[in-house]
Amino acid sequence: MSTTAILALDQGTTGSTALVIASDGRILGRGYSEFRQYFPRSGWVEHDANEIWETTRRVGREALEEARNREPFRVEGLGITNQRETVVLWDRETGEPVHRAIVWQDRRTAGICRELKEAGHEEKVRRRTGLVLDSYFSGTKLTWIFRENPELRRRAEAGELACGTIDSWLIHRLTGGEVHATDPTNASRTLLYDLHEGGWHSDLLGLMELPEGLLPEIRPSSGDFGVCGGEALGVEVPVAGVAGDQQAALYGQGCWEAGLAKNTYGTGAFLLLHTGSDPVPSEHGLLTTVACGPRGERAFALEGSIFIAGAAIQWLRDGLGLLSRADLSEEMARSLDGNDGVYFVPAFVGLGAPHWDPEARGTLVGLSRGSTRAHLVRAALEAMAYGTSDALRAMEADSGVVTSELRVDGGAAANDWLMQFQSGILGLPVRRPALVETTALGAAGLAGLQTGVWETPAEFLAAGGEPRIFQPGMGEADREPLLAGWRRALDAARAFRGDGSA
Incomplete structure (x- = not known):
C-alpha cells in the first residue's frame, strides 16, 4: 500500500x-x-x-x-x-x-x-x-x-x-x-x-x-x-x-486557540498571538490580522515585527569578525555565567513592535575592560529574547489573553541556550517542533485536512513528531533585574537618535 x-x-x-x-x-x-x-x-x-x-x-x-x-x-x-x-x-x-x-x-x-x-x-x-x-x-x-x-x-x-x-x-x-x-x-x-x-x-x-x-x-x-x-x-x-507564510507557520505550530503564540526567529522575528474568533484592536502598535482555527476556519491574531534578530549575530560575524559561524554563538554564550551588565540593542533600522521608534539606533552599553567578544555575542542573543518578551507582553495587554507557552521556529530556534534563556525571561515553556519547516507544514496541514490525509487537527499535529520543551529556569528575582537592565539599554538607544534629536 x-x-x-x-x-x-x-x-x-x-x-x-x-x-x-x-x-x-x-x-x-x-x-x-x-x-x-x-x-x-x-x-x-x-x-x-x-x-x-x-x-x-x-x-x-x-x-x-x-x-x-x-x-x-x-x-x-x-x-x-x-x-x-x-x-x-x-x-x-x-x-x-x-x-x-x-x-x-x-x-x-x-x-x-x-x-x-x-x-x-x-x-x-x-x-x-x-x-x-x-x-x-x-x-x-x-x-x-x-x-x-x-x-x-x-x-x-x-x-x-x-x-x-x-x-x-x-x-x-x-x-x-x-x-x-x-x-x-x-x-x-x-x-x-x-x-x-x-x-x-x-x-x-x-x-x-x-x-x-x-x-x-x-x-x-x-x-x-x-x-x-x-x-x-x-x-x-x-x-x-x-x-500567508506567517499564518501558515502559526497553523503548522498548532496555534489554533486564543493564547497560543509562535515566534519565528529569522533575520528579524515575527511574533503572532492567536486571539480567537474575534478581531482584537491594538493599542500598542501591533497589527490585527486573520489567522486559522483548527480546521482552517477564519480566526484572528495579533502580529508584531522585531526588525533585527538573527541579523545581529550576522553583523557580529561578518561586520566585526567576532565569530566565524553563527552556530558558535551558543558555545560562546554558555562560556559566561552571566551577562555582567552588558546589553546590546540592535536597532540598526530603528525599533519595531511594540516601541516603534524609527530613529533609535543600535547601542552597546555596560562595557568594561573585562568585556570580551563572548559578552557581545551573548548580548545579541539576549536581545532576541528581550525583544520577544516586550512584544508578547504588549500582545497580552491588547488582547487580555494570558499566554500559556511560546512555540518557536526559524534558524535561531536551533540555539538551545537561546531557547532556554527565552523560556526564563518569559517565565513560560518554549516549545520547539521536531520539524522546523513549519510554514510549509502549515500549508500541508490545511490541504491534508481538506483531502482526508489527516482526519483531525490533532492527528495532523501528532505527525510532526515530538517537540522539545524548554522549561523556565529562572525565577522572578533573577528575571526582573535582567529586564530592568534591558529597559535602561532601550532608553540609551532612544537617546542616541539617528535624526540627531534628544
Missing part, C-alpha cells in the same frame, strides 16, 4: 521551496531554488512573476521526483504558502503579467500613504483592516500602478485584468487559469479586506481607486481552490490549502 502525502509549495521572498510531506510527517522529497531580485530604483523591489511561477513549478517537480525515487506514494492534495503583500497584475485571457510584481519590501508608495494619512483616512482604515497605512501592504501598490499606467487602469475597468497576491498568481497558473482566488489570511494583508465583514470592502477599494472586479474570490484557507492539471507539475491534484 502506497503512502499518502501532500505537496506543499512555499513561495518566499528570495526563493521557492517544495516539500512532499507524508501522512506520518516524514519529508519524502524536497526542492529549492532562488530567483532574481530587481531593484530598479532606491527603495523599489520587484519580482518577475513568470520567473516565480517557473521556479516554483520546477522545485515542485524536483520534490515529487525525489519522493518517487524514495518509495511509492500518492499525492492527495497541494498546499500553498507565500510571501505576503507582494502583488501581481495579469491579463485574464493570456495569463501573462502586465507589470512586474511589486514586493512587500518596496517603499515607492510612501507618498500615497502620506497623502491618505493627511486626508484623515488612517483611523478608518485601521478600524476596518487592522493595518496601518504603509507601503508594506498591497493596496497602495495597485494604486501606484494604475496612476502611473492609465492604459492598465482602462483595461482593469474593462474587466481585462486580474490581480492578486502570490498565492492567487500560483493558483491561476496551477489551475490553467480556471480559478482566481485567495484565502482570508492573504486578503487581510491588502488594506482592502474588512476584518469584521469578512470580505473586500467597496469603501476601501474606492479609497485605493481600484475597480471591484479586479480582485480574487476569497475562499476558506482549508478548502477548494480548483485542480492542478498534470501539465503544471506532472500530477493532477486538488489545490486544497492556502495561507
